[in-house]
Amino acid sequence: MVNISIALDGPAGAGKSTIAKIIAKAKKLTYIDTGAMYRAITLKILRYGKNVQEEQIKKILSDSKIDIDGNDIFLDGKLVTEEIRKPEVSNFVSHVAKISFVRMKMVELQRKIAANKNVIMDGRDIGTYVLPNATYKFFLTASIDERAKRRFTELKEKGFNVTFEEVKNEMEKRDKIDTEREFAPLRQAEDAIVIDTTGKCIQEVVDEILYYLK
Template sequence: MPKSIAIDGPAGAGKSTIAKKVSANLGFIYLDTGAMYRTVALKAINEGVDTKSQNDVEKIVENIDITISHENNTQKIFLDGVDVSEAIRTPEVSAGASNVAVFKEVRLKLVDLQRKIASDKNVVMDGRDIGSYVLPNADLKIFLTATVDERARRRYEELLQKGQKVDFEEVKADMIIRDNNDSSRTFAPLVKAEDAIEVDSTSMTIDEVVEKIMYYYLEAGKTSPLQ
């Protein structure tokens, strides 16, 4: 029976970074679900479609081709056969991803793909609604969070390192908007699952967060056969 760890939380909480390290430690596949929504947004932007237009976005999703591969624990995502792993990491696509993620048809299509991957592979999956909706029976559920100022600082520094010219206040404002979009959507919103363990990473290092999650996973294994 494949094992799964769900890591949910708001934008900039460090989910992807943490999930990659935890998956590497366990030898699991890492699945960045947010990348899938970014890919839908990129498709819309490339075709001149407003990411806030539900009808237009849902038409795009009907025939979209999203495939995922893993090489040395690194996820590569392809849109219509083209590697868009880097192209989906711009602020414009980030905002668009938050817009398209509120549409039910988009989520249903992508969740189906996510569940198929988790059905036959051990996975660490991160996103907004993994523990609450995508993988309600995950072996371990983590809700990773941090203050909005800290999350904005992390994203700001990440974008600077990639050579993008960004303004901190704009990054923070965008994050607040994304938080609101993610938490207020009617279908599968960002929410802490009842059985999730909350981890506030504001004053923690990456390694400290990883160590804590590994501890929780191993502790869970003492009461249920995880391995």
Template sequence: MQTGFIVAIDGPAGAGKSTVAKMSAFRLKFNYLDTGAMYRALAWFALQKNINLEDSDSLKELINDFDIDIKTDSKGNSELFLDGKDITEEVRRPEISQAVSYVANDISVRYYMVDKQRELAKGKECILEGRDIGTYVFPDADMKIFLTASIEERAKRRLNELKEKGYEIEFGDLKKEIEDRDNKDKNREVGALKKAKDAVEVDTTDLSLNEVVNKIVDIVNQRYKEKVQGG
């Protein structure tokens, strides 16, 4: 399926997948593909068009006009552009976080995104993160990691992130939102959240960001070395 070196990082919402994947890719000099941001971008686009997020036919039509451009800046950050408009920050707004689950659960959307992700990562040394990268998108990934953390820790991290951006939300509400998101993600008909049998689990609850990244980089470097030496 791929000729480069694919690292799949899966895990629940709020486990730090995006930040860890981005920093690890930067350290390893790998490409970083923010798959979650692709779904967020479509959710943002749907809301801009006043489309019912539960209307599969409308979402299917919307895909025909959805031409996202993903770039990487000098610090390894993904930048999202839709019709030339920079929507990088827009897709991180709270309302998009609540809407993205509906979009990601649509079968037509999933098929489109999976094909796009495979196309973008083909033949590259690339880190991708999401819910089912190692189980469905790249089942033959060279390295699979399942990143997790307690619900309390994930809620705390998200709360701090939102406060830094000027948003106010109650901790209890945020915790409930994450619990609901976990239940939705684990019970999806398509792209359900689950740990691949050959994935290495990394619990980040009591680890600093740098400790997590160091662990991921060490794991990937070891597997990469084994692949190169194996021929």
């Protein structure tokens, strides 16, 4: 029996993770939060400072164990689900994610998971690089103001002291790094269904995706 795979791509704040979790539950799929995997390794790298050299990053990568259990992510056996969402991780993750050997290692893990399960995977390059033969491909987008507003609200609710302008500026920087990186950049797959989530509630987007999955 052939496994089903759904690729959900798009920029930061487009609603990918939230939507993917709901779809996973509705369709009884395994949800793979690829962004959380990059955030976990970024969290570990930041413990060594922002100026770590390539060889040291390679060693950190080889010495690290990343596990996903439902909506939780573990780094070296420790639960880091909340810690990886801190602004300092968000602001640095694109710098780590653009390193080719980091991406290759993560992609290897992601493909291994997808080979044995029915999955929905969200990220920046799932439909174009990680799972180019995915059964379904979607590309979620939204205006920069809408995406920044969502992330700002999320951070404020978690008690982080940030301004809307700071969040928007960092998001614009992430967009630039993600789309311009040399290895597997953020881009829409040619055969992806594009959904603009600007002004739409979560349920509207979920219903739209479920319509296509029928």
